[in-house]
Amino acid sequence: xxxxxxxxxxxxxxxxxIGAVGVLTRRSAIMVFLSVELMLNAANLAxxxxxxxxxxxxxxxxMTGQTVVFIVLAVAAAxxxxxxxxxxxxxxxxxxxxxxxxxxxxx
Numbered sequence: 001x002x003x004x005x006x007x008x009x010x011x012x013x014x015x016x017x018i019g020a021v022g023v024l025t026r027r028s029a030i031m032v033f034l035s036v037e038l039m040l041n042a043a044n045l046a047x048x049x050x051x052x053x054x055x056x057x058x059x060x061x062x063m064t065g066q067t068v069v070f071i072v073l074a075v076a077a078a079x080x081x082x083x084x085x086x087x088x089x090x091x092x093x094x095x096x097x098x099x100x101x102x103x104x105x106x107x
Contacts, residue, residue, distance in 0.1 A: 008049030016042035029090070029097040033083055040076050044069045 022035030051065025091097055
């Protein structure tokens with residue numbers, strides 16, 4: 001027996017809410033970064049759940065959701081590479097990843 005699509009979407013919503021709370025409440029840039037990744041993975045879970053639901057109906061749109069998930073994963077991997085590079089450069093310069101202190105950085 002498999003779980004219904006609604007259960008996957010509800011779990012996705014809970015994970016997304018946890019990520020949103022993390023983005024809004026954390027002061028460390030790394031924790032904010034991880035919370036954004038959590039939100040992206042929640043969106044991926046919802047896309048796969050809907051793709052599975054529509055594939056069960058027999059619609060070709062089932063593969064479209066999984067294809068979009070691969071694109072989102074590729075964008076997330078690029079975000080991780082660039083974001084961590086920027087965070088390392090900021091940490092070397094300021095010795096802190098506090099978001100409030102980073103708000104004062106001027107170019």
